């Protein structure tokens with residue numbers, strides 16, 4: 001599974017070499033804020049990876065928008081602070097997003113993970129966390145963007161689909177791709193059986209993507225430092 005690194009400058013561009021297998025280990029765990037609208041199995045995969053020592057991170061807060069969803073129960077089990085911000089209570093999308101950003105700031109979040117967040121977020125939200133918002137999508141983007149991606153794949157009759165983790169930009173499901181996994185479509189698949197097979201891969205690439213993406217700025221900074229040190233005149 002190849003993870004293509006991204007540059008850390010303002011104009012995001014994918015650089016070709018695969019990220020080295022061994023990245024500089026961050027000292028402090030990276031602080032994650034997770035947004036969910038449903039079951040929360042990707043939230044759980046992240047929490048489990050942290051607990052198993054496979055991800056140097058800490059989930060600071062979970063924000064969810066639908067009352068009573070399973071993601072909230074999972075957060076409680078993992079002792080993660082969880083807040084319901086119901087989009088139906090806000091007149092404007094921007095107002096919901098402003099409340100989300102305020103909550104994320106209060107919990108000192110560094111990276112935002114859209115783990116089945118079923119709302120389009122505004123440019124103001126994205127600007128608050130530039131190149132620091134990650135989304136997981138149940139198709140091989142750019143195929144089958146938007147909601148109902150699994151149903152779209154079945155309707156299209158594709159034999160291979162999968163899942164994608166990407167950085168979030170204002171245009172939906174169009175940001176730089178961090179990692180993908182392919183999944184076969186079987187003749188008797190239903191949306192449920194296919195989605196379940198996709199989610200097995202989602203839980204793997206979600207963690208991989210966070211591990212590499214959050215390490216990249218440090219790795220790039222370390223490389224920059226190396227370049228600066230090596231270019232200093234010899235005394």
Ligand SMILES: Nc1nc2c(c(=O)[nH]1)N[C@@H](CN(C=O)c1ccc(C(=O)N[C@@H](CCC(=O)O)C(=O)O)cc1)CN2
Nearest residue numbers: 117118119120121135137146147169170171172173174
């Ligand atoms: N600005 C962006 N916002 C979001 C992105 C993104 O790439 N850019 N990714 C999505 C996640 N997503 C697919 O992966 C997605 C989620 C929801 C929708 C959508 O049309 N939502 C509707 C409401 C649908 C509903 O409530 O059932 C809406 O927001 O009006 C499209 C794509 C997360 N946000």
Ligand SMILES: NCC(=O)N[C@@H]1O[C@H](COP(=O)([O-])[O-])[C@@H](O)[C@H]1O
Nearest residue numbers: 038039040041042116136137138146
């Ligand atoms: N367009 C966004 C979208 O469809 N996202 C999908 O929602 C599910 C959330 O599952 P989870 O709540 O069990 O993590 C995941 O399959 C994710 O790819």
